Amino acid sequence: GENVEQHPSTLSVQEGDSAVIKCTYSDSASNYFPWYKQELGKRPQLIIDIRSNVGEKKDQRIAVTLNKTAKHFSLHITETQPEDSAVYFCAATDAGGTSYGKLTFGQGTILTVHP
Amino acid sequence: DVKVTQSSRYLVKRTGEKVFLECVQDMDHENMFWYRQDPGLGLRLIYFSYDVKMKEKGDIPEGYSVSREKKERFSLILESASTNQTSMYLCATSGTSGTSSYNEQFFGPGTRLTVL
Numbered sequence: 001g002e003n004v005e006q007h008p009s010t011l012s013v014q015e016g017d018s019a020v021i022k023c024t025y026s027d028s029a030s031n032y033f034p035w036y037k038q039e040l041g042k043r044p045q046l047i048i049d050i051r052s053n054v055g056e057k058k059d060q061r062i063a064v065t066l067n068k069t070a071k072h073f074s075l076h077i078t079e080t081q082p083e084d085s086a087v088y089f090c091a092a093t094d095a096g097g098t099s100y101g102k103l104t105f106g107q108g109t110i111l112t113v114h115p
Numbered sequence: 116d117v118k119v120t121q122s123s124r125y126l127v128k129r130t131g132e133k134v135f136l137e138c139v140q141d142m143d144h145e146n147m148f149w150y151r152q153d154p155g156l157g158l159r160l161i162y163f164s165y166d167v168k169m170k171e172k173g174d175i176p177e178g179y180s181v182s183r184e185k186k187e188r189f190s191l192i193l194e195s196a197s198t199n200q201t202s203m204y205l206c207a208t209s210g211t212s213g214t215s216s217y218n219e220q221f222f223g224p225g226t227r228l229t230v231l
Contacts, residue, residue, distance in 0.1 A: 009155060032218050043222040089157060095218045100165035101146040101209040103220060107157040
């Protein structure tokens, strides 16, 4: 089955700096890579995703890059703000296969943005 | 808006008790999932279901069972609770209805279970 490794486990940055979280996956059949954000005491929510037919996707201050050859993908947050402080999870799946929407999640990264 | 609700936010049970956690969704989603969330371990899949009465084991099914008698409802059962099952339990759904992609998962608020 799929295995997703996520690093770092904690990340502390100053407001305005950039933050990068990296994930690697093991199953070459995986083709859909979402990122979820979980604020303290709240439920995880999808913030951005990427499919294997593109190498990069941006949405305002967040971007995700994918390197299929190396089997890794990354989340980039620019101009960080205190409200970006949260736990971030990456995930991977073989969308459209027999996965039934099942996602394999990474271990999570606690991002703290200091004012 | 997808609404995913869970029966309790906090639950305290004793070792050996049978525990039921219930998840209800109102978006007609085919797929439902149960995860446990522990610090440093991420979201680990316990069981999932892709249709009524259908269930599949996830990565950590030992000590758990599930039931899906109706499309909107997915129950997680701890037959005999143990202290190592103290955790945050999250339900999620996904499916073809609505404007979201099939693979986007919508989570419930979570149930923090403590087993004494």
